[in-house]
Every structure is written in C-alpha cells, then in structure tokens.
Amino acid sequence: MGFTFTEIMPAWPEIFLACAAMGLLVLGVFMKTGAARSISWLSVLALVATGILEIVVVPDGGRVHIFNQLFVADVFTTFVKCLILGASAVGIIMSLGYNDREDIARFEFPILILLATLGMMMMVSAADLISLYVGLELQSLSLYVIAAFRRDSVKSSEAGLKYFVLGALASGMLLYGSSMIYGFSGSTNFLQLAKVLDADASAGIIVGLVFVMVGLAFKISAFPFHMWTPDVYEGAPTPVTAFFAAAPKMAAMALFISVLVGPFGNLVAQWQQVLVLIAIGSMLLGGFAAITQSNIKRLLAYSSIGNMGYALIGLSAGTKDGYSAVLIYMSIYLVMTVGAFAVVLCMRREGRMVEEVKDLAGLSKTQPAMAALMALFMFSMAGIPPLAGFFGKFYVFLAAIEAKLYILAIIGVLASVVAAYYYLRIVMTMYFTEPVEDLDRNVGPELSTIQAIAGAFVLFFILFAEPVVQMTNQAIASLTSG
Amino acid sequence: MVVQALAFYAFAAVLISAGIMVVVSKNPVHSVLFLILCFFNAAGLFVMMGAEFLAMILVIVYVGAVAVLFLFVVMMLDVNFTELREGFARYLPIGLVIGVVLLIELIVLVSGAIPIGKASGPVAKAIAKQPSGHNTEMIGRLLYTDYFYLFQAAGMVLLVAMIGAIVLTHRRRDGVRRQSIAKQTARKSSESIRVVDVKPGEGL
C-alpha cells in the first residue's frame, strides 16, 4: 500500500511545515551572523503559509482519514490549527525583542517553535492513540527545550527540568492508559474504538480512559495536575511563557475534545463525572490560589488554570453546543492571554525585566495607552460585558445549564467572582496607586501592535460574535459527523 | 521442546534476577552492567519467539550504544549514592503500593476475569497477509506502508531531541583556532621556506 501525493492532501500543511523547519534549520546553521532575526521572520512566514495551505486543503463537509487511518482532517482540525498557527506566529514575534535584549537570540528558538507547532497540528489531527502520542511527544519535547532556553539562568533550567520530569510522568500515564485501552478493546484506532466501545464498557477501558484523561489534563494544566504550571510559567523566559499559555493549551484542549467525542463518544456518562470534578477543582484553585500571588507571571499561571476549568465546563456538558462553547472560549482566551503577556513583556525598568504586580503601579499616568489595554484584558478575563471574555463564559455556562449541570454552572459563576477580585486588583494598581518609577518605553513596534490588535478583538468581539459562533458550530458539526 | 523450555526458563530467570540486581546493587557501575545482562537475556527471549530482527536491534541499539553512554556517564560522575539512597525508605510505601496495584492488574488480566478484545488493526492484518517470510522484511514493509506516518513522526521527535541537546549544551567559544586541512595541504614549500645566507659569526 502506497500513498500518492494527492491522496495525502489533507496532510500537506504538516508536510510543508516539517520541510520548512528542516530547511530553516540548515539555513540557520550556515548563516554566520544575524541568523536569529531573519530565521524568526522566515519562520513566521512559514507559519502563515502553512495556515493558508491549511485553508486551501480543508475538506468540505465530512472527515477525511489518511495514512492508514492515523491522521484525520476536517473543518474542526482546520479551525483549531489555524488558531494554533496564529498563536505560534505571534509567539515568535513577541520573542524577537526579548531574546535580543536578554542575549539569548539563537536561530534554534523559532525552529523549535515550528516543530512544537508541527507536534500540535499532529495532535489535533490524531486519529489513533499512537499518532496522538507521537504528536504529543513532539510538541512536549520542543516545549521542554524552550522552557530551559535561557540556560544560564537557574530558574529557567529548573523550569525546563521540572516540566520535563512531570511531563514525562504524564506521558507515561497516557501511554499506560492507551495500553489498557488497546488491551481491552483490541485496537488503537479511533474509528475502530468508537465502533467497539459502548456504554457498558469493561472496567479496563474505564481505567485506561481515566489514565488518558490524566495525561491530557496535565497538558492543559487542569487541577489536580497543575503543580508544574506556576513554576514553569515563572521560570521560563517571558515570551516562552506567553507561548505556553496560548498555542499548546489550544492544541491540548482540542485533543481533549476529539478524544472524548470521537472514540469515547459512547462513554459520556463515564467521563462526564471525571471532567466535572476536574473543572470544579481547576476553577476554584485558579480563583483562590491566585489571590496571594504577587508575581504577575505566577498570577497569570493560576489564571490559566482557572480558565481551563471554565473551558472544561463546556466539554463536560457533553453536547454539541458545549463543545462549540469550548472552542469559542479557547479562541477568546488565546487572544486575551496573548494580549496580557504582550503587556507583561513591556514591563522593563532600566533594561531589566520586572515581574511584580506592584511594578505596574501608576501605569495609567505614565503610559495611559498600555494601561488602558491591560485594563481591557483584565476586565475581559474577569468576564465583564460587553467584552469578549464575557461571551466565552456566557456560552459555556449556557451549555452547562442546558445539560442540567446546575451546580457546575453555579460554582463556575462563584469562582469567576473570586477571580474577578485579582484581575481588578491589577487594574486598581495601575489606576489608583502613585507611580514608583517609570517603565522603559522603547519596547519596539511588534509588542504594541500585538497589544492593539488583541485589544481591538476583545473590545469589538460583540460585533462579530455571530460568525465566530457559526464557524465553531460548523467545526463541531464536522467533528461529530463521524 | 525440553531444550527450548530449559532455555526459556534460563533466560527468564537470569533476566529477572539481573533486573533485581540493577535496583539493589550498591555500585552504580554494577547496576549498569546488570542492565546490560538484562538486555542480553531479553534479546535471547526475542530470538526464541522468532523475532530475530528485534533481538539484534535490541543488542545493537541498547547494549551497543545506549548502555555504553550510560556506563560512560556513570563512570565519570562521582555521585554520592548513599545520599541518594536516603529517601529510599520514605518512598518505599508508595513504590510498594504502585507495584501491588500493577501486580493485581496483571493477575486480573491473566485470570481472564475481564474479557479482552481480539487484536485487530494493521499489525494483525499484516501478519495474516504474510504468514511466512522473514520478520525483518515484514517489519520493513509495515513501517514503510501502514505506519509510514508514525515512522516519519518519530523521526521528527528524534530531530527535536537532537536540536534540544545541542541548544542546551553547545557553547560557541571565541578565539578558537580551527584546523583547516585544505589550507595545510595546499601549502607549498616555496611559500613557507626561505633560504637565508647566514654569514658565519653574525647570525640573523
């Protein structure tokens, strides 16, 4: 059995991205000086080209399985992959100035982000437990390395090592779960599993499923597998943290959806209970633990844990509306996080990064535009209408109520009230305290552009909410079409 | 058959006891050497199952390359292993619990209390298609057709591992004078030797 080039058309973007990464790697090795900056921009170009290719080859309507049913493409995967590609491109652009200033600008950085993105795309398109695992490993391995990219800093190395050890443990659990599922069902293929598994699955399958969910929960840093998140977010270089908070979360969440909906679609009753617990735990932890944080990167880490909890509400509803609410939530979360981190990256004083919340004091007086944008992101994360974050929360709570998960919805609302406290505290610091010392102003045009675009999205989301909802509905429709 | 059974039990017994020795032996170098013994016996078991290709690859990759580097590192490092062992008693209960859980699972599986699905999917199909033939050839056929995607993806994973190792450890030193072999061999005596007429008693 061979493959012709047109048969594997849905995988062209992945193939292109892999070739681009390898080509740029070779180019980077042979370029003498200034390789980092030009390779970075070329990588951004490659990501954009991959995105365009992705839109060109998207199969209309149903799902297309290729490579002996190891790889799947449909509207859902295309939607998610485009978001991931965008987040990765922004991640590279955000790192440019930082890497230069911190003297860690090396051409391998964008290459590793490209390869991580490739891994994420493979995860999203996985149609088999093995391809899921390989994609996940490709992504994780690249992320371990870039977490430790600032290798002269003890904190960064520690972040990389911590992430690696715990990530390896999570991969082990995922593999163990996969092996149980294979042992008890006789297949690793999602289509086959969906056929074989029915509501009264054996205990072995359930145990395997729980292990797989543990592995995935680790990757989205949901409670109780969140321990690594604050340390890694704090230790890793800030643009890397921004990247971690965006693209990999999106990919892992999409994988979570496609695994639970696809092969384990008949086991809703079983995985729903687990998900509800994970969601409640993440929301509460994200709400309460962040209150005491003074480091803004740690604070955003807990915020992302909480956000994953809200997104999981939609998934645990187990309905199409719920899944599409997750996609909406994640898209909005992506933009808000990127915007917030673009502000954090501007927090420099006398050429050095500062990371404390109190360093933002009086920002409204010294840099009113940036303070306004940050306030916008914080209000949006707190879920204040009519900003984008409100809609994200609105759709997931709506899905939960429709699925009669009232308690979950109530806890969600309460947790978001708690979370609003610390988001508003940042706004308070910026607007109602006297400035200590001015932050540096020469941050480069890239970051302000990203902030502005993200701010515009958050502010005007209400105007184009309808087409986004339609797109996610279409994506979920193609995912569940079988 | 008797010989085969004997060989199996010999391999299995040595494998398990060497595995135990890997964990309990005091000297880390001995641990690595016992690990190598484990690999050998596992390879022996593979041969007995008729998977000679896997057996050889196990020896070449794990014993011939991976374990050499292990041994290399363990010999070079001066780790205080008594210090490492201090936590042993503390973590023993957790380890025991996990071990017992796994054991119970294995027993449940073997006893057949839970029905196990039949193997399907590409492997089973491929084996059914080619009942005879060398398993080297069969593995090759599978890897380059049915599992082509995974094969390539695994290649990318290894590439990332390589880039990562280089990024995290490679340091470019300034002022290193590199040998240029082409330059050295292209050198002619006319460029580098000068005949000087030295007058006696004067020097240069």
Added chain:
Amino acid sequence: MEFFNAYVWPTIEIIFWILVIIVPIILGMAYLTYAERKIIGAVQLRKGPNVVGWFGLLQPIADGLKLLTKETIIPSGANRVIFVIAPMTTFVLAMIAWAVVPFGYSDVSGGPEPEKWVLADINVGILYLFAISSLGVYGIIMAGWASNSKYAFLGALRSAAQMVSYEVSIGFIMITVLLAAGSLNLTEIVLAQKNHGIAHMIGVPELTFLNWFWIPLFPMFVIFFISVLAETNRHPFDLPEAEAELVSGYNVEYSAFIFAMFFLGEYINMILMSAMTVVLFMGGWLPPLDVSWLNWIPGPIWFAGKVAFCLLIFILARAALPRYRYDQLMRLGWKIFLPTSLFAVVAVAGVLLSFGWLPK
C-alpha cells in the same frame, strides 16, 4: 540411546565444528603477531624475530608460554570481579562472532542440497556481526574502569567515544551493502556477488572479481576499511592504547594470562573485521577468476587468502602512518564519514531503484 541421539550426539558434533573453526583462528592469530613483527621489521630494515626456531617461527609459541606461566597481578585498588571479567569479555566476543561467518559453499550440480559452510546460518547474520562488534567496547571500558588507574581510565574513555563514533558509519555502510545484496544473510551476500555485476555488464564474465561489491561501492569500501581500523583500535587510530601518551592505555594494569586474553581478543577481532570486509566487499570465498583450476581450490583457502591480504594492509598501515590527534579522529568520523555514508545510503538506494537493479 534415544537421549544420546537426540541430545548428546548433536552437542558433540557442534563442539567438533566449533573446534574446527576456533583452532585455526587461534593459530592464525599467533602467526599474525609473528607476521606483524616480521613485516614491520622489514619496513624498518630490521630482521624481526629470528632466534626461536627457524626464522623465529616458534616465537609466538614462546611468547604464549611465557604469558601463561607468569603470575597474574591484580592491583589492590581494582574492582576484582570486573577486572577479570573484562578480558574475558573481549576474548569471548571476538570468538562468538565467528559463528555466522561463511567459509564456503558447496554446490555440486545435480547433487544434493547446496551445503553452506557456516556454523550458524541465521537470517540476520550481518546484524549479528554488527551487534557483536559493537559490544567490543565493553571489554575495554570495563578494564579501564576496574583498573582504578588514570591511564587506563583515559584509554577506556577514548576508546568508548571512538568506537561508538565509527560504528555509526559502519552501520550505514552495511546498509548500502545489504541494499545491493538484498539479504541480511552473510552467505546470500556473498552469493549476490557471484553471478551478476560489472563483469557481466562489460561482457567478460570470467573476471568475477569485478562482480564483487568493492567496485560498485568503492568509496564505501574505503570508508569501511578505515572505520574498521578505528573500530579495532589499530593504527593510525590506536589512541586508546597510545604507548607514548598512555603507556598502553586501558590494559596498562594487566599482566600474564589476563593480558594474553586481551591480546588474543584484539588480534582475533582484527581477523574478524578482515573477514567481515572480505564477506561484504571482496566476494567471500569466491575465486577471483572463473577458470577451472582456480575454481578447484576450495573456498576456505580463498577466504583465508583474502583475509590475509586485508591483514597485510592493517600491518602496513601500522608501519606507515602516524597516530591521529583526538579531535582529528572525531572530525573524520562525525563530519566526513557519517555524512558521506548517510548520503551513500540514499544514493545507492536511489540508483538501485531507478535502474531497476534492486535484488529480488
């Protein structure tokens, strides 16, 4: 009686054949040391050993007896068990690899099934050889560590890095050969060099030596031979035991019989690697010309002759070449041989496929 037929007799038979292989190899090894000393002596305009026996022919025997009767000294700080196991490992590994080496092939037309003259005719013979040769490093690294001596340890470290580096290109070169031969079985690899190839292409089928893989894969042949020199720690890559720097390297603490085992192991490894070169590139037991009186000479003789030729080059390399520096050694292995052989795998596969020369 049934027990005897089923178990005892096959065991006796196999032990007999093992002896048939081992005894000539050990004898050959003894005279290899003699040949080395004589040839290097000739190169350096000396006489070499010439006192014990006619032309010094009994010298290797005398040396062996001396080593056997001396006292074995184990250094006080040494790890006794590993110290003793190390030379045994080297020796045993050098010996067991011979199980798969084919010495000949009897194919009488109209006769019974062709008989392969090989102890164990396994499917993955080439992988077995590669596996065993990649284990050779253990004897050295264990010896270096167990001796508890700086020189020995340095030698062991050098050797580990060196052998692991050159194994990589050896592996790739083997892949090119087995792509061309279409089998992992060593007998099949030799037979693939018999009946088709360049001699048939240019219309002179009598010149069978042109069919052997050394011509179509010539660059690989050269790289393979150089890598083999490095793999056996021979000059000009003898850094693990560089006398001038490490006063003999990993085996500096060894004496008497355990030293003899190292010595035996090393030289038998040389013969083994030569045999590997002969099987992969020089047509194994096949005569160089397809003429009747050459065909009449039995295969094992041809085989031994070709092995002796390779060994001659080993020795001449020692006589002629200065030692490499360590960074040059690594550069050669990783920056030149590895890319070249990697490219060769692609190129050979591409050529075989596009010209339809793939073996069935």
